Amino acid sequence: MNPSNTTFSCNAFGPTGSGGESLIPSLIARCAQLAMLLEVSASPKPGNVDREHNYPDTCFEHFVASSVAVYPVLELAARSTEKIGSLLRNAVYESSAWQRGGNTHFGAFLLLIPLAMAAGEFSRDQQEQRQQKEQTCCEKVGFRLEAGDFEGLVSRAYAFVRATDCEDAVEFYRAFGHVGVRVNSVDEFDLKDPESTADLRSQDITLYALMEIARDYDLIANEWTTGFVRCLEGAKSILEFMQARNCEAEALTGGSVPTCSGTGINEAVVYTFLKLLSKHRDTFIQTKFDIETADYVSFRAGEILSGWETSGKTAQDFASILPQIQEFDSELLVKKINPGSTADIIIAGLFIALLGGLRF
């Protein structure tokens, strides 16, 4: 199996529903839901809420409910080419209406919304190209995203975020006001100051401009302003892990891949989480604690992974370092150090991988 090469189509219905509307936005929204659910389920994911660990005020089930809640906003995003701020605010409102655990996915929505818009636009262009080639037989194919299309996807998302306007910035502040997100305020426009939106309007500050100011101390803002490069890195890491694991399994079983001895997806997410954490300082930790703490967490993540990687261990054997990861998890949970920004990047990476045909 080559997970990055699997055709991705609307199997049950074909690309249009009973009313003739496109079902591809639904498919995109479901990939985003599944990305959020696989991320929060993955365990042990050091320091964060997962299927086996709750935080005092925010539990596993709050993340599950939020992932379900946001469906209509993500479907709308896949049909949209503007109004990221309004979509973000609606996503935050919908998430809050379905669970009482507070902020669960603010950072994830900031990444998923432009990526869902990009996927929607990509699918419409793909459909149009097919029609121009008069390949009417292919109309039923639905949506297909090859690994080679990933760069194109994130560059479309990058174009959408650069096109944000001042109204998007105002909506971002409204969304922020609805949940107590822990972020480093942009100094000039304090997120807790009700006067800020007036300042934004008078100076015509766009949401992208706000992200540019925050890029050095916020991983999500950095993704917006560098073209979602770490989301892409996450997607590739997840797909490569799954591919390596399945190749190993095929070699071991002489060709027939066991459908499940665990799906491997949990390990793929845990591995990618540690890898990204080791390479990029988590700014959520930096904001909640300090740079030194964030750097220590990255160092520990790298230490655990490097022992396994340099000894040439295989994806299949990843389970052998789980005890060390569990120990690291316990340490971070006790200290209440949760790498929240890295989790958001993982969600976006899973979303891209699922659009690319990741199945298990």
Add this chain to the structure above:
Amino acid sequence: MNPSNTTFSCNAFGPTGSGGESLIPSLIARCAQLAMLLEVSASPKPGNVDREHNYPDTCFEHFVASSVAVYPVLELAARSTEKIGSLLRNAVYESSAWQRGGNTHFGAFLLLIPLAMAAGEFSRDQQEQRQQKEQTCCEKVGFRLEAGDFEGLVSRAYAFVRATDCEDAVEFYRAFGHVGVRVNSVDEFDLKDPESTADLRSQDITLYALMEIARDYDLIANEWTTGFVRCLEGAKSILEFMQARNCEAEALTGGSVPTCSGTGINEAVVYTFLKLLSKHRDTFIQTKFDIETADYVSFRAGEILSGWETSGKTAQDFASILPQIQEFDSELLVKKINPGSTADIIIAGLFIALLGGLRF
């Protein structure tokens, strides 16, 4: 908090989307998704897949992916008043297209589809009544299901299943053919015999008639033919547990309910699972093993619960019997005894409870 009395509305968008279409079917479909996700997450759920236990060929993540996959079919069900068989087949196809773990939710779909149709019809009638009363101010309320409406909901679902026709029966056989569901065949119409659909057509057998034949040895067929009484029992049990737990918490904290010390929803599902299992023989076990095994499992479930119930323990203290439940879980997992039909009833119960405003 009275969870059965919470207003249930489309918070972010109001009842209609940007295109003017009703968003209530989306809300109904999301309640069904969340019901499936909360059920499979609940742990320890003796013998079944949960967040901590996989079966060799079917893992937790397969259930998660299937719950996400089926969204468009459930949304369509909430807009429909017929074609249960076709909806079922589409649900099964969609579930299979998103995961490789085989059958995950066949029984659950058989319950959720007519219940989603009933909820959709109920919401349309509610909207119409409001308009007749010229309560235009209430148009934004969306959908509200009170505990007193539950009986009405299941009787609507009952009417839908009684109205099924022969084409629904044929579609049911097609859906069955797509996944290897473990069921007791209706003797006259062997589910594995390709000639059966021709026989169904020549004798004009409806899907409801098939369920009537199977009702004595299949819990789901029994729900269809008795008006979803155990689904209702499940919903009430979950809501009562949550209500008792929250009242206790309020008494302990002098009025302020902690938003999370665990949400309680996991315990509510585990408790209701054991309660239903103790009262009603699980027909999935009966089919896979025999009546004696199914009866033994019910006896053990009752034994664990009765000790706790008769000693007057509170919902808050439910955690004290978790070790006994874990032991029971291990026993069933080793013997590969999985009470699959009871899990389906729990999903339907959670769905009704969520429609009734259950939040956590």
